[in-house]
Amino acid sequence: MNIGKIDLAPPFALAPMAGMTDTAFRRLVKRKGGCGLVVTEMVSSDGLVRGIDRTLEYAEYTEEERPVSIQIFGGDPVKMADAAQIVEGMGADIVDVNMGCPVPKISKHNAGCSLMREPEHAQAVVAAMVKAVKIPVTVKMRAGWDDQAINAPALASRMEEAGASAIAVHGRTAAQSYSGFSDWDLIGRVATGVGIPVFGSGDCVEPSQIVQRLNGGPVSGVLVGRGALRNPWIFEQAAALRRGEPARPIAPAERARFLLEYIELLLQERNGEAAGFRHVAPGQPAPEPRPARGHDRWVINKLRALNSWYTKGIDNGSHLRVAVNAAESIAQLRALIVEFFETGAIAGRAAHCVPPPQPSLR
Numbered sequence: 001m002n003i004g005k006i007d008l009a010p011p012f013a014l015a016p017m018a019g020m021t022d023t024a025f026r027r028l029v030k031r032k033g034g035c036g037l038v039v040t041e042m043v044s045s046d047g048l049v050r051g052i053d054r055t056l057e058y059a060e061y062t063e064e065e066r067p068v069s070i071q072i073f074g075g076d077p078v079k080m081a082d083a084a085q086i087v088e089g090m091g092a093d094i095v096d097v098n099m100g101c102p103v104p105k106i107s108k109h110n111a112g113c114s115l116m117r118e119p120e121h122a123q124a125v126v127a128a129m130v131k132a133v134k135i136p137v138t139v140k141m142r143a144g145w146d147d148q149a150i151n152a153p154a155l156a157s158r159m160e161e162a163g164a165s166a167i168a169v170h171g172r173t174a175a176q177s178y179s180g181f182s183d184w185d186l187i188g189r190v191a192t193g194v195g196i197p198v199f200g201s202g203d204c205v206e207p208s209q210i211v212q213r214l215n216g217g218p219v220s221g222v223l224v225g226r227g228a229l230r231n232p233w234i235f236e237q238a239a240a241l242r243r244g245e246p247a248r249p250i251a252p253a254e255r256a257r258f259l260l261e262y263i264e265l266l267l268q269e270r271n272g273e274a275a276g277f278r279h280v281a282p283g284q285p286a287p288e289p290r291p292a293r294g295h296d297r298w299v300i301n302k303l304r305a306l307n308s309w310y311t312k313g314i315d316n317g318s319h320l321r322v323a324v325n326a327a328e329s330i331a332q333l334r335a336l337i338v339e340f341f342e343t344g345a346i347a348g349r350a351a352h353c354v355p356p357p358q359p360s361l362r
């Protein structure tokens, strides 16, 4: 599968997930293999244009993540074109437009999924971006706004007309948020209706499902979100299945190591030792050193967020969720992770384990 001149091998991608697909997580997923493209968390076009540090941080990536797509959101064609130029200046391979976010904070600003309600305007946004940059512009959308307004096939054609190089479709409406199922028949109709590659997105939590979606329909690629948060080896396993090989089982010690490595990468960021981050294209002056984030709390909160997904579906996973949510230091986190994956439980937890709160879905 190609997006512009970029070859995605294999055609499996880590879906954009706000709060989750940070550079540390993306690097670790990429190192496991089988992932042809990673997409950043959504980044505000407004924040990029205004040069807000925090926004620029969301867009940071490292060389080992390539090819990397930076997803931006916004509803103003001029700002989105300017932001696309900034993304291109940062050396990203692809700039992606968020037309799927149902969260009112985003959609009420004429951005995210509300762009699907104004197809002409959405087309103008993408056309302005395509005109402004040389890198491929892609669009990620939902099925539509609600059951009465399922317009992904028509909107995808407009996006193709506007010059988009690829489309990704999460087959739920904004009104559905994450309830029900992703409609892969609809995704298939989008894929057959346009000449550009289409990624399908939604509900692939097993490696075999990724391969079935790719082989059993007209999509060119598959985006995986929550399945990769639970199992970052899902791409490597799917790639093996696609080659006709068995999917490698993941030992508990390896699962522990993933979380410990995630902590290490976050600590490097916290300490300001993030030399590999890029703010500029090759040949441009070196970026300013990144300021240290300073606090363990940031690392602890990020680990908690990942852990709430990572422990889903694991025997006694709630032990680790509850314990990690109560831990107050990084040393404690490390010890809990080692104990859990070595013994399959956390001592003394079973008796007072309560069901964890569901992580909020975006």
Ligand SMILES: Cc1cc2nc3c(=O)[nH]c(=O)nc-3n(C[C@H](O)[C@H](O)[C@H](O)COP(=O)(O)O)c2cc1C
Residues within 6 Å of the ligand: 015, 016, 017, 018, 019, 020, 041, 042, 071, 098, 099, 100, 101, 140, 170, 201, 202, 203, 204, 223, 224, 225, 226, 227, 360, 361, 362
């Ligand atoms: C925590 C979380 C954050 C998300 N953030 C974004 C986002 O920033 N941009 C976006 O286009 N989609 C976002 N999504 C949607 C996913 O990219 C994906 O389309 C959706 O989760 C369905 O795929 P899945 O079943 O494989 O998770 C998010 C999903 C989750 C669970």
